Amino acid sequence: MPADLVTPTDAPQPEDNSRRSFLKLSGGIVGLALAPPLAAQAERLTAYSKTIEGATDLTLRINGQVRTVRAEPRVTLLDALRERLDLTGTKKGCDHGQCGACTVHIDGQRVNSCLTLAVMAQGKEITTIEGLAKGDELHPMQEAFLKHDGFQCGYCTPGQIMSGVACVKEGHAKTDDQAREWMSGNLCRCGAYANILAAVREVAGKA
Amino acid sequence: MNDFSYTQAATAKEATGILKDQPTAAYIAGGTTLLDMMKANLLEPPQLVDINSLPFKGIEQTKDGLRIGAMERMSAVGEHPLLVQQFPAVSQSLLLAASPQLRNMASIGGNILQRTRCGYFRDAAFPCNKRVPGSGCPAIAGDNHNLAILGVSESCIANSYPGDLSVALAAFDAVLTLENQKGKQRRVPITEFYLLPGKTPQKETVLEPGELIVAVTIPTATHAQRSTYLKVRERSSYAYALASAAVGLDVQGGTIRSARVALGGVGAQPWRSREAEKVLTGQPATEATFRAAATAALREAQPRSENGYKVELAQNTLVRALQQVAGA
Incomplete structure (x- = not known):
């Protein structure tokens, strides 16, 4: 895939993803005890938030319950619900935000769960179709x-x-x-x- | 969708800093365009930088006009009383776009940066000068019924911005505030933000690498208060415009004192028509004047095999929008 699709210019791609591998190695103490060639870069890195790579434990609050799911950042909320949490009431139609079959509420607002990353839904109140009824009493x-x-x-x-x-x-x-x-x-x-x-x-x- | 790492940026400095180190990373706000394109393998960023925590928020009256933070959502902005009162056309452009679900998700900044719906761009199996520079444009002699007729080139006839908001913003002289990787802010009128395809259709805006949209400011004006956004689609809702018109008029004693006109769905970029405005200004607010303005707006049209209908459709859309505003 050409670089110009990802950024609006022909900015050169770095030879490796050193920042990411560096972060992975150094964890929470970035910026301390660095070799001189990395020092300038590290100065910027010290302020960075944590980068999530690969499968990690995500905490989701769904229908009033706290659920943990191990998933990569690319897993959508829809796939997390259906494939990992056995909440198959939410449907996958087009998977591109065009049909609405995957509609859930996040913090009370309706959204397409197929275009929502599970990692970004953490800390929010998620309501699915399974969360509408109160026991046997339908909404x-x-x-x-x-x-x-x-x-x-x-x-x-x-x-x-x-x-x-x-x-x-x-x-x-x-x-x-x-x-x-x-x-x-x-x-x-x-x-x-x-x-x-x-x-x-x-x-x-x-x- | 490719695998990627995810970072939630706390500040603009942090977000732009990450893109400095990793130029192929991508910002994510609502994600409605980005994830859609990643699922089609049109974009494969190795890292996503979540910019939702950035303080580019709020809708407020300033001395320059109404300032809207780039992180605000389409739904909240579209129904905001200040926008509805001062810029009805801009409010309508938001509420006639996408679906309620998508409007709850999509940010204003992301909307401004949405990508073309040209079927050849969106299918990686086809050549496309915008996606793979120099590979060719099958749309020129192919399925072009929904593509542009104004500002197009021999390299690309896509309507690079297929949406609605920027059309209304272009009509009413909105100005974007951008912030680059050095933390420096600059202001760019939205009419100078998008680039015509020419020979480099892959370059769509004047955004520098890693530069962020901070806010959009729309100057208050009489012609903006008396405005409308008329959108013509293949179905009555939840579709892109075949043609649309954002118009505003300041009419006093039957004479047009000032006019603003922009067209959507027909331009390689949101199409401000100063030609139409020139025809309207100082003239009586009658259908004859509106017809003359519509003719002027489409004079440079370059229709292709399947989108010739857009010339007349855009003219009639513009005339009807002007009639609606004049009669209001």
């Missing part, structure tokens, strides 16, 4: 989807419901047109839109 949005038959195959449904809950909470479901616009990040290939809209609007009316 009103789940009840409304059942009542209005807001699905056919059901694959987009967890994302639709998570998006619907946020949409109502944001105050963006006050009219049919507004709810359609603010639910447009969730695609349904079965075309259950009319019933999804009815479910979202019913919950908005009760809110």
Whole structure:
């Protein structure tokens, strides 16, 4: 891959990734007892935050529970949920932020978990479809989807419901047109839109 | 997606310092463009530097206008009362873009730096002068129905910035504050920030290596208050613009005192049309004037095999946007 894609210029690539290997070796005491050739570089390095490389233990707060998952920085929140934490309610559709099947809430806001790195979701409150019901008591949005038959195959449904809950909470479901616009990040290939809209609007009316 | 290391930078100095040592590292804020492209193997940075902790935040009134921190999210900015009141077109450009989920994630700085949706750029199996300089441009004689007709070159006809926000920012004379690796800040008007493709389509902006977007400032103006952003898409929501227009008018007694016009979806960069503004200024706010402005805006258009429709579409989009603002 050409370097110009990564930075906007033809900046030369260093011959090795010395800073990274150096950090790895020296851990938390960078800047101390350095050989002279590294001293100038080390002066800058002393202020650096910790760099995470390879699989490490990540701590995620999901549906009110603290969970630990060992994963590389490249693992998305979606993959961490589905493949490592057995929370398979959140679905993988396009994996590119285009379909909304992977919608979860982070600190109360709806986001695409396929474009969120698990490492960056640490310290935040994550809510998935599994976290909506209280025991056997379904969330009103789940009840409304059942009542209005807001699905056919059901694959987009967890994302639709998570998006619907946020949409109502944001105050963006006050009219049919507004709810359609603010639910447009969730695609349904079965075309259950009319019933999804009815479910979202019913919950908005009760809110 | 390639393996990479991850560093959460606490300060701008730290973030830029890391890119000085590791020029192929990439900054990450919302990640909606970066991770999408990494999943397609279009970018393979060995290290990601998380800049979300940087203090480039806040939306505040300054003597130069409304200043928006680059780390603010599209959703929060789009619905901010100061933006809605003073710059309706900018607010609309944000809320008509992407999806609610993506707007909650994407930063203002990242939005300004989003990359083209040209299918040849986004598929590593194809040649592309923007991705691999000198490899050729299959779009010129290929699938170009959604590509640009203004400012294009024989090397590239992509709309390098496919989004909405920068179109509205270009119309209303927004200025970016940038910070380089020496900690020095400079101000660049957004109309001078993007580069036309020419023979070097791989160079898209004037950003130096490792330079960060700190903030965007939009000067307060009467024509910005009376403004709109009209976006025409293949479906009614959650799609890129085929054509869009950000317009603002200061009309007094039926005469246009000042006008601002920028077009989206049709330019190799967000397309400020000073030609259209010249036609509008001092003239009566009538459809005849708006038609003349639209003709002027598209005079230099270079349509290709499949995007000829954009000439008329952009003209009509501009006329309708001007009518909406004039009637308001």
